[in-house]
Amino acid sequence: xxxxxxxxxxxxxxxxxxxxxxxxxxxxxxxxxxxxxxxxxxxxxxxxxxxxxxxxxxxxxxxxxxxxxxxxxxxxxxxxxxxxxxxxxxxxxxxxxxxxxxxxxxxxxxxxxxxxxxxxxxxxxxxxxxxxxxxxxxxxxxxxxxxxxxxxxxxxxxxxx
Numbered sequence: 001x002x003x004x005x006x007x008x009x010x011x012x013x014x015x016x017x018x019x020x021x022x023x024x025x026x027x028x029x030x031x032x033x034x035x036x037x038x039x040x041x042x043x044x045x046x047x048x049x050x051x052x053x054x055x056x057x058x059x060x061x062x063x064x065x066x067x068x069x070x071x072x073x074x075x076x077x078x079x080x081x082x083x084x085x086x087x088x089x090x091x092x093x094x095x096x097x098x099x100x101x102x103x104x105x106x107x108x109x110x111x112x113x114x115x116x117x118x119x120x121x122x123x124x125x126x127x128x129x130x131x132x133x134x135x136x137x138x139x140x141x142x143x144x145x146x147x148x149x150x151x152x153x154x155x156x157x158x159x160x161x
Contacts, residue, residue: 001141018024019134047115067120067121068121069119070121071119071120071121071145071155072155072156073120074117074119074120074126074145074154074155075143075156076156077113078104078107078113078117078129078131078143079131079140079143079156080146081107081112081113082102082107082112082131082143084100084112085106085107085110085112086100086102086133088110089110092132094138095133095134095135095136095137095138096135097135097142098130098135099132099133099134099135100133100135100138101130101131101132101133102131102133103128103129103130104117104126104127104128104129104130104145119145119147119150122147122149122150124147124148124149124150125147125148126145126146126147127146127147127148128144128145128146128147128152129143129144129145129146129152130143130144131143131144132144140156142154142156142157143155143156143157
């Protein structure tokens with residue numbers, strides 16, 4: 001019981017010391033100083049402006065890169081769907097005279113890709129595009145995607161991994 005009373009007394013002594021210390025600090029600061037000066041506020045605003053000038057272009061670059069990467073991922077999905085289409089519908093015949101071209105419409109007709117298939121960067125439906133394979137080796141030549149607003153552009157060229 002005595003130990004508990006002593007512990008409470010020690011806490012009260014520490015709190016009273018802290019409160020007297022804070023009273024001394026406040027009395028030294030003066031009662032008229034309540035807030036920030038104009039110079040201090042301007043300094044903070046300048047620092048925030050400098051950070052914004054540095055950060056905004058970096059964030060814009062990150063957003064543009066992620067849009068491009070999402071378009072490439074969609075092209076990769078179309079390529080994978082075309083491989084499944086060739087395997088399922090054309091009995092695996094990637095090599096044909098004049099090359100093999102599979103359109104987005106063919107893939108959508110057989111439900112190998114969604115209809116409508118959306119281009120992630122613009123959220124527009126892909127209305128045109130194709131996957132081309134080489135005539136002699138059957139290797140991927142290109143994947144082209146396009147929307148009504150944006151003409152078809154080659155997203156993947158060359159052999160896919």
